[in-house]
Amino acid sequence: MKNIFEKKCKECSTIFIPYRSTDSLCYVCTKTRQAIKNLEKIKKVRKKALKDSIMTxxxxxxxxxxxxxxxxxxxxxxxxxxxxxxxxxxxxxxxxxxxxxxxxxxxxxxxxxxxxxxxxxxxxxxxxxxxxxxxxxxxxxxxxxxxxxxxxxxxxxxxxxxxxxxxxxxxxxxxxx
Known part of the structure; x- marks a missing residue:
């Protein structure tokens, strides 16, 4: 029997129960996106530090x-x-x-x-x-x-x-x- 609150994740297509009604991604996909954003920030900081270190x-x-x-x-x-x-x-x-x-x-x-x-x-x-x-x-x-x-x-x-x-x-x- 299908739960009326269940949604299909837009990213991985698994069925999940959203925490908020506006959630369109499952928990795993949400955390994955956050991790990717954090990695991009870290890469940006490292790139700036590297650029500063090689500047003459x-x-x-x-x-x-x-x-x-x-x-x-x-x-x-x-x-x-x-x-x-x-x-x-x-x-x-x-x-x-x-x-x-x-x-x-x-x-x-x-x-x-x-x-x-x-x-x-x-x-x-x-x-x-x-x-x-x-x-x-x-x-x-x-x-x-x-x-x-x-x-x-x-x-x-x-x-x-x-x-x-x-x-x-x-x-x-x-x-x-």
Missing amino acids: LQDYFKIAQQHFNRYINLRDKGKVCISCQKRINGVTHASHYYSAGTHTNVRFDENNVHSSCYKCNVQLSGNLIEYGIHLENKIGADEFTMLRERAYITRKYTKDELKELAEYYKRKCKELN
Whole structure:
């Protein structure tokens, strides 16, 4: 004789009595699905840990630089190019007065990086003469001198410092949005 409360499991087709009227899976199938979900979460955590363990210092530099450049572009949105003083049409570049490769100490210095147009930053290699004149007017002579002094100090970043920088500028970008 068939029980009126019995249901057929959608997963394995066995007959079961549901705990709740909305249950469509038997106990075994429900627990199996939960176990699979838990395994997927564990795999995700392990994959993230593995990814972090194989990332190089250069990978962290790239991530931190992307967040920093995005912040600079958001900070200077609507402003003119630092070098030519013209309105920026098209892609905005985060232009370094002292290059990021050779002047590591000021790579993430907000006074060293300003928005620039494609022509000045790429075609004119930063248009540094004009950049320097306008940068000194913008930040002041004292800060410009201090920036020059900081630029020639060598700095080595650790992975943790770069992670912190990336998170810091990620938060600052969210604040500006």
